[in-house]
Amino acid sequence: MGVGIWEIHIEEDPGRYELREGKVDLNRCGIPLAEIVTAPDIKSPEYAREFLRDLLLSLDYLGVIRGESGSVRADVNISIMGGNRIEIKNVNSVKGVYKALKYEIVRQKAVLQRGGTITMETRHFDEGSMITKAMRKKETLADYRYIPDPDLVPFYVSPEGLSRIESILPESPHNKKKRFIEEYSLGEEIVDALISDLYLSDFFEECAKDSNPLEAGKWCATELKRRLNEKNLSVSTSMITPKHISDMIDFIEKGELSVKNAKWIIGDVVDTGEEIPTLMSKKNFYQIRSEDTLIKILEKVMRENPKAVLDYKSGNQNALHFLFGKVVNETEGRADPSKTIKLLKDKLYMEA
Amino acid sequence: MFTKDLIENLSCGSLEEQFHKKIETIQKKDNEINSFITLCLEDAEKSSKIIQKKINDGSQGRLSGLIISIKDNIAVSNIRMTCGSKALENYIAPYDATIINSIKKEDGIIIGKCNMDEFACGSDGTSSYFGLTKNPRNVDYVSGGSSSGSAASVAADFADLSVGSDTGGSIRCPASFCGVYGLKPSYGLVSRYGVSDMAMSMEGPGPFAKDTYGIALLLDVIAGKDPRDTMTVDSNNSYLSVVENYRYENIKNMKIAYAKEFFEGIDEKIKNIILDKIGILESQGAKIEQVSLPNIKYVIPIYYLIVFSEFSSAMSKFDGFKYGNYIPGQDIVEAVSNTRESSMGTEVKRRILLGTFITMEEFRGRWYTKALKARSAIKEDFERIFKTHDLLIGPTMPML
Amino acid sequence: MAETIIDGKIIERVSEIARLRLSEIEKEKFEEEFERILKKFSIIDEIKVGEKELYYVVDNVNVLRKDSESKPFNNINGIKNNFNKIEDEYIIVPRNL
Numbered sequence: 001m002g003v004g005i006w007e008i009h010i011e012e013d014p015g016r017y018e019l020r021e022g023k024v025d026l027n028r029c030g031i032p033l034a035e036i037v038t039a040p041d042i043k044s045p046e047y048a049r050e051f052l053r054d055l056l057l058s059l060d061y062l063g064v065i066r067g068e069s070g071s072v073r074a075d076v077n078i079s080i081m082g083g084n085r086i087e088i089k090n091v092n093s094v095k096g097v098y099k100a101l102k103y104e105i106v107r108q109k110a111v112l113q114r115g116g117t118i119t120m121e122t123r124h125f126d127e128g129s130m131i132t133k134a135m136r137k138k139e140t141l142a143d144y145r146y147i148p149d150p151d152l153v154p155f156y157v158s159p160e161g162l163s164r165i166e167s168i169l170p171e172s173p174h175n176k177k178k179r180f181i182e183e184y185s186l187g188e189e190i191v192d193a194l195i196s197d198l199y200l201s202d203f204f205e206e207c208a209k210d211s212n213p214l215e216a217g218k219w220c221a222t223e224l225k226r227r228l229n230e231k232n233l234s235v236s237t238s239m240i241t242p243k244h245i246s247d248m249i250d251f252i253e254k255g256e257l258s259v260k261n262a263k264w265i266i267g268d269v270v271d272t273g274e275e276i277p278t279l280m281s282k283k284n285f286y287q288i289r290s291e292d293t294l295i296k297i298l299e300k301v302m303r304e305n306p307k308a309v310l311d312y313k314s315g316n317q318n319a320l321h322f323l324f325g326k327v328v329n330e331t332e333g334r335a336d337p338s339k340t341i342k343l344l345k346d347k348l349y350m351e352a
Numbered sequence: 353m354f355t356k357d358l359i360e361n362l363s364c365g366s367l368e369e370q371f372h373k374k375i376e377t378i379q380k381k382d383n384e385i386n387s388f389i390t391l392c393l394e395d396a397e398k399s400s401k402i403i404q405k406k407i408n409d410g411s412q413g414r415l416s417g418l419i420i421s422i423k424d425n426i427a428v429s430n431i432r433m434t435c436g437s438k439a440l441e442n443y444i445a446p447y448d449a450t451i452i453n454s455i456k457k458e459d460g461i462i463i464g465k466c467n468m469d470e471f472a473c474g475s476d477g478t479s480s481y482f483g484l485t486k487n488p489r490n491v492d493y494v495s496g497g498s499s500s501g502s503a504a505s506v507a508a509d510f511a512d513l514s515v516g517s518d519t520g521g522s523i524r525c526p527a528s529f530c531g532v533y534g535l536k537p538s539y540g541l542v543s544r545y546g547v548s549d550m551a552m553s554m555e556g557p558g559p560f561a562k563d564t565y566g567i568a569l570l571l572d573v574i575a576g577k578d579p580r581d582t583m584t585v586d587s588n589n590s591y592l593s594v595v596e597n598y599r600y601e602n603i604k605n606m607k608i609a610y611a612k613e614f615f616e617g618i619d620e621k622i623k624n625i626i627l628d629k630i631g632i633l634e635s636q637g638a639k640i641e642q643v644s645l646p647n648i649k650y651v652i653p654i655y656y657l658i659v660f661s662e663f664s665s666a667m668s669k670f671d672g673f674k675y676g677n678y679i680p681g682q683d684i685v686e687a688v689s690n691t692r693e694s695s696m697g698t699e700v701k702r703r704i705l706l707g708t709f710i711t712m713e714e715f716r717g718r719w720y721t722k723a724l725k726a727r728s729a730i731k732e733d734f735e736r737i738f739k740t741h742d743l744l745i746g747p748t749m750p751m752l
Numbered sequence: 753m754a755e756t757i758i759d760g761k762i763i764e765r766v767s768e769i770a771r772l773r774l775s776e777i778e779k780e781k782f783e784e785e786f787e788r789i790l791k792k793f794s795i796i797d798e799i800k801v802g803e804k805e806l807y808y809v810v811d812n813v814n815v816l817r818k819d820s821e822s823k824p825f826n827n828i829n830g831i832k833n834n835f836n837k838i839e840d841e842y843i844i845v846p847r848n849l
Contacts, residue, residue, distance in 0.1 A: 447830070656793065
């Protein structure tokens with residue numbers, strides 16, 4: 001397995017020309033570009049998609065990729081048994097590559113099955129309709145001339161130069177994955193979610209310094225990631241800091257903060273950056289753990305729901321959950337759950 | 353007047369007077385000679401005033417108010433640059449070539465942009481879209497090319513110095529035709545940044561003057577490493593001090609070679625002049641030796657094969673989008689083809705087509721690659737001679 | 753070495769690749785000329801060549817510059833003025849229909 005890399009060309013962006021309006025955008029002019037030519041090792045659209053995701057992630061880790069759209073493009077070549085190679089030019093998303101390949105396989109098979117032939121040609125992928133279209137012949141008129149630019153002097157990489165570069169390369173995503181699993185005993189699913197975003201994985205490691213890594217990993221990979229995606233933010237552009245997560249886990253472990261409210265806190269902090277203790281007081285998130293207070297609330301809930309009390313007595317366990325839910329609502333989630341269940345059971349038993 | 357005396361005169365006389373004398377000469381004679389495509393008299397007058405002040409307090413640069421003309425394939429900021437072609441009829445260069453920067457810094461006055469064979473394709477000065485350049489020595493003759501206006505403007509005294517460019521004789525040939533001095537510096541000695549590409553691996557700008565002093569002075573100013581031209585090399589010599597310190601005794605014991613192949617098929621009169629000069633050198637104590645350059649007969653085809661290839665590549669930018677007057681077509685390919693058809697002369701087209709042909713996938717091995725390989729053999733020939741000799745001497749042009 | 757045959761078809765292809773329209777007269781003229789020119793050039797077959805292709809005549813390698821702040825170009829108007837049409841600070845060239 002793996003995809004061979006044949007060549008990497010280093011170029012400069014000459015700028016962009018919008019065909020339809022004739023508009024020339026020279027803002028990217030001179031920005032370095034690399035063209036990576038792979039060996040024909042990719043056997044399926046799914047594999048192409050996986051490879052591209054891995055490649056993009058590695059490039060992202062290297063810090064050589066610009067975030068804006070259109071900064072990564074692929075020329076996709078595909079041939080199936082019995083046909084010639086088709087090139088699809090300028091596909092600008094991983095999803096696009098996948099869809100274009102899927103479409104081409106169906107199209108090429110159909111042509112061959114009906115006795116047609118697939119001749120070498122260049123096609124264009126239409127993002128809107130997710131299909132490929134042949135380009136006009138003249139546009140693809142091969143200009144196979146090849147003259148080395150006499151103004152580009154040769155560049156030789158010495159073994160020393162190579163090892164110097166290797167020594168400053170950041171950790172690659174797959175090495176990071178291995179390390180996270182070994183060092184923090186995290187599950188693969190959590191690790192995949194963390195490493196898929198370089199900033200998030202760094203953020204997690206900061207959190208793990210002050211908190212239980214298993215908890216930190218879980219919160220970063222699930223709730224934090226979900227909130228960031230939802231708001232189209234990354235940890236670097238949001239207000240949240242590792243300290244927020246550590247403080248939050250601390251409150252949960254002390255039994256002072258409920259999981260439900262912790263989730264709310266994350267949603268708030270990514271925007272506001274508010275300190276956790278401040279939020280705890282402001283939103284009154286400290287859990288109610290005083291038995292006296294809890295008993296008062298229980299009594300009120302039982303009074304208001306006599307039917308549930310009766311149901312429980314006649315053996316319906318679900319009624320317990322129903323009543324617990326009512327307590328949670330009554331306290332806006334602040335009732336300490338284990339204490340509440342215990343007191344509720346005691347109370348119902350006593351009533352019986 | 354010799355360049356050195358000229359500088360001395362300028363330093364005690366009036367720059368303005370000298371400047372107006374030049375303009376008068378130009379106005380009187382350039383209608384016929386046609387050595388300029390664009391004059392920049394206003395800018396020139398402005399800088400002459402500034403330089404006059406500098407001369408008055410002795411702070412002038414090395415070119416100290418000499419009037420300089422520039423071949424029109426070298427960019428001078430905010431001045432039209434045509435390369436002698438219709439394709440660039442209205443193109444205003446937005447920046448200075450590195451060598452123009454150096455000339456301005458050393459207080460040379462740029463008077464105008466010189467006529468040239470279109471995109472430097474030619475050796476007689478007749479293929480310019482702006483008309484041919486006549487030879488100031490005899491207006492019935494051509495000036496030679498491709499730096500035709502540069503040579504003619506110095507010969508006609510429109511300018512004290514000029515900058516041209518040379519790939520395969522484009523300075524040397526018109527200098528020879530017009531009877532002035534011209535030098536093609538070794539490749540890499542002078543920056544090409546801001547010079548319109550013709551054959552990138554061979555060409556380079558170089559000086560014209562009325563004497564070796566002028567050549568050396570201008571070369572000192574324009575030579576040297578330029579970060580914007582990766583092919584340039586350091587130049588620590590002062591060519592001017594070499595010229596100034598030259599004594600006849602220096603010739604003594606110099607080993608000078610001449611190749612017998614240089615005299616094959618050459619005009620008798622030229623041959624005799626060269627042999628005569630060789631005789632003078634010998635009488636001054638130089639050791640003269642005949643050598644052989646067995647591969648010299650292949651130079652022309654190799655030269656053209658490489659020039660055409662690089663030229664066709666360099667010319668692809670003149671497509672009506674980036675430069676030139678766009679002529680529409682049914683699609684983009686047709687439009688570009690139409691644009692190029694209407695804006696380029698025959699010699700330019702011939703070279704583009706041949707260059708395209710010899711670099712096409714199926715023909716490049718037979719022509720382009722072969723020429724690149726053969727080029728090594730030529731280089732080795734010359735390296736061999738310069739291992740044992742100080743100079744190699746020969747005629748510039750084989751015929752009159 | 754086998755001679756390259758120059759015919760009308762090749763001239764046509766070259767003119768397409770070179771993006772240079774030719775009139776019928778030009779085509780005929782160039783066909784005749786190219787054959788003549790290439791025949792002359794074929795004397796390079798006599799020269800003994802090694803395998804080395806000489807692209808560069810100076811020995812400069814690894815020419816790099818220091819990484820530095822980019823300096824903005826100071827004559828952007830000078831570039832714009834060479835184009836007939838400018839819209840919202842962008843150069844407008846013909847459309848590719």
